Amino acid sequence: MHLPSSLLIAAPLLATVSADPIRIAQRDVSLVSTSTSEQLAVRALPDSPSGGYAPAVVDCPKTKPTLRKAQDLSQEEKNWLSTRRKNTIEPMRDLLKRANITGFDAETFMNEAAKNISQLPNVAIAISGGGYRALMNGAGFVAAADNRIKDTTGAGGIGGLLQSSTYLAGLSGGGWLVGSLFSNNFSSIETLLNENKVWDFENSIFKGPKEAGISTVNRIQYWSDVAKEVAKKKDAGFETSITDYWGRALSYQLIGDDMGGPAYTFSSIAQTDNFMKADTPFPILVADGRAPGDTIISLNATNFEFNPFEMGSWDPTVFGFAPTKYLGANFSNGVIPSGGKCVEGLDQAGFVMGTSSTLFNQFLLANITNYDGVPDVLIKAVDSVLKEIGAKKDDVSQIIPNPFLDWNNRTNPTADSLELDLVDGGEDLQNIPLNPLIQPLRAVDVIFAVDSSADVTNWPNGTALRATYERTFGSISNGTLFPSIPDDWTFVNLGLNNRPSFFGCDVKNFTNLKTQTVPPLIVYVPNAPYTALSNVSTFDPSYTMSQRNDIIGNGWNSATQGNGTLDSEWPTCVACAVISRSLDRLGRQTPAACKTCFERYCWNGTVDSRDTGAYLPGFKIADAHAEDSGAAAIGKMVNVWSSVVVGVVAAVLLL
Incomplete structure (x- = not known):
């Protein structure tokens, strides 16, 4: 199958851009070898023991699950890596050979690396937050890096970079992308765009899925179903928050199963065939911890990660991990008390994606009553939640019981709390999920950091990179290092936010302690107007098919520099x-x-x-026009969130 014809992506050109306008040849994208039916045959397993959204109490395995200290990778991740690293050899070999680096023998290099995996490049991709803008722009990058899609391995292409990667991390809107990919059997972007049940953003989550129509009666049914599933969690004895409603509604757009797959769990990714064979990267979603009594998130906030095996933090505050599958169990000091039962299903996939994007809880609250057909049962349920948790926690995802109760009591700010409060992973300004990828134990060599932040006129200006860099100077960093990053105006004035930029190129610039390792090279790929005005608002709730495809196409052009149109040597530079x-x-x-x-x-x-004033970049590829992009200029946007944004903490607006 082919993408809708409105997704027009620049085809390879032999010459670089000249002073004269160039009309970029256009084409569709299609799969090379795998049909849609084959791609969607097996999805992330709907393995919640309740058969729905609610967690359930289950008998523990013979060896009860426990927490572990973050002094090493988990044994599960180590075992998985032993296969994944080998699986990256052939796609990386192909990627490097196609790059045709003069004076470099790719075949010999890869043969030697295959004999010593520690010498094999360890690649990661990080997709920033930024709502649907981040999902779509990130999707363009992932599509361009995916060798399953036709022509990605031709001239100007970077296809195979995805297959060469060990880790794929997402945060907030980027987390929706990563979560959606893995909840749908790691299908290609092309497949997801053609699948009728996902990624249809024409109907916002307030209206409900397209197949339900836009009538008031169908909208009542949609929201009633959302409320009923969340109520099942409450009735089963587990606390709920606004994140439950947000995550449930979001799942209808992102998970290709009836009612958005209420029984799908994040830990079930580990049971899918392609993940068990290590044929995919390792997915990570990021959230921030909020200490009891705090309302503002700083760089000292504890960073948490969710992966198919574990949820926890490398930071010295918590410095521990709990098994994702058993998050709802009543852990105390790292163990389940004698006679205690296990709980499964708290890690519902939509809830995890919602936890990484709690900024949108307030978005949901502000707009839900603006649409006809929202049933009273939902309004009453939301009001009840707000009364229980208080307005100050309407942007919080609550993990109850707290898996880190009585854990690391001297440093853990939530050790005495029965609940663990998590918020949007970008609220500490680290809007790119870099922290899990710079951990020395993961030994990542290069991170392709795709930034769709809304720092200046809804374009990025490096603030997310700067935040991670500044965090390394505090004790919270636990000895991690990061390349030097300049200030935001330097990004703008030098054009570092308008084209790919590398940071940390010369390892001689790092002064390492014996316990430290050289940090990864950062390949910064900022959202910029290549062929579309992709700086849509973080809080735009719906997009036409044309807008969606144009923004994804723009992300593709960002990833490939217009398939080499702007720089024919770009694939070489990626290699x-x-x-x-x-x-x-x-x-x-x-x-x-x-x-x-x-x-x-x-x-x-x-x-x-x-300070050089307003930042209003022009199109980077000749013959691109605003009317062709499908995305309205920022000055003409109608933002349904405008009445609420004023009250949100300024730092959050950078997402």
Whole structure:
């Protein structure tokens, strides 16, 4: 099957852009080898023991689950990595050979790396927050990096980068992308766009799925179903929050099963065939911890991650992980008390995606009554939740019971609390999920950081990178390192937010303690207007098919530099970024072609902090026009959230 014809992506051109306008040839994207029916045959398992949204008490396995200290990777992740790292060899070999790096023998390099996996480049992709904008822009990058999609391995393409990656992390809107991919059997972006049950954003979550129509009667049924599923969780003895309603509604758009797959769990990803075979990257979603009594999130907030095996934090505050599958169990000091039962199903997939994006809880509250047909049962249920948790917690996801009760009592701010409060992973300004990927134990060499933040006129300006960099100077960083990042005006004035930029190119610039390792090279890929005005509002609730496809296409052009139109050597530079740290470990010289790439894309330390006024970038690829993009200019946007944004903490607006 092919993408809708409105998704027009720049085809490869042999020449780079000249001063004269160039009409970019257009094409559709299609799968190379796997049909849609094959792709969707097996999905993330709907394995909640209740058969629905509610968690359920179950008998514990013979060896009861426990918490572990974060002093090493989990044994499950280690076992999985032993296969995944080997599985990246062939797609990486193909990626490097196609890059045709002068003076570099890709075949010999990969043969040697295959004999010593520690020398094999370890690649990660991080997708930022930013609502549907982040999902769509990130989808464009992932599609361009996916060798299952036709022509991604042709001239100007970077196909195979996804298959060469070990980790794929998402946060808030980026977490919706990652969660949706894995909840749908890690289907390609092309398949998801053609699947009738997911990614139809024309009907907002307030109206409900398209198949239900837009009549008041159908909307009543949709919201009644949402309320009933959440009520089942409450009736089963588990506390609920606004995140439950948000996550349930979100699932109708992101999970391709009836009613948005209420029985789908995040831990069930570990039971899917392609994950067990390590044929996919390792998915990670990020949320921030909110200490009891706090309402503002700072860089000292504890960063939590969800992965198919575990949920927890590397930060010295919590420094521990609980098994994702058993999050609802009554852990105390890391163990389930004698006679205690286990609980499964609290890690419902939509709830986890909602937990990473709790900023939108207030969005839901502000707009839900603006639509006809929202039933009284839902309004009463939401009012009841607000009365129980208080208005100050309407942006909180509550994990009750707290799995980290009496855990690390001296440093854990929630050790005495019966509940663990989590909020949107970007509220501490780290709007790109980098923290899990810079942990030395994961030994990541390069991170492709896709940034769809709304820092300045809804375009990014490096604030997310800067936040992670600044966090490394505090004790909360636990010894992690990060490349130097300039201020926001330098990003704008030097154009670092308008094209890919590399940070941390020269390992000689890092002074490491014996307990520290060189941090990953950061390949920063900011959202910019290549062929569409993709700076839509974080809080726009709906998009036409044309808008959706144009923004995804713009993300593709960002990932490929217009399939090499803007820089025919871009695939070479991507390959150079992939091998850079490995060459350093091996003590080998950097090929001349890579030196040229690094001179072109590496930030050289220059700073220009002048306030140069409004940031209004023009289209980067010739012959692109606003009327063709399907996304309205920011000044003409009608933002249904405008009445609420004023009251939100300024830091949150950067998401």
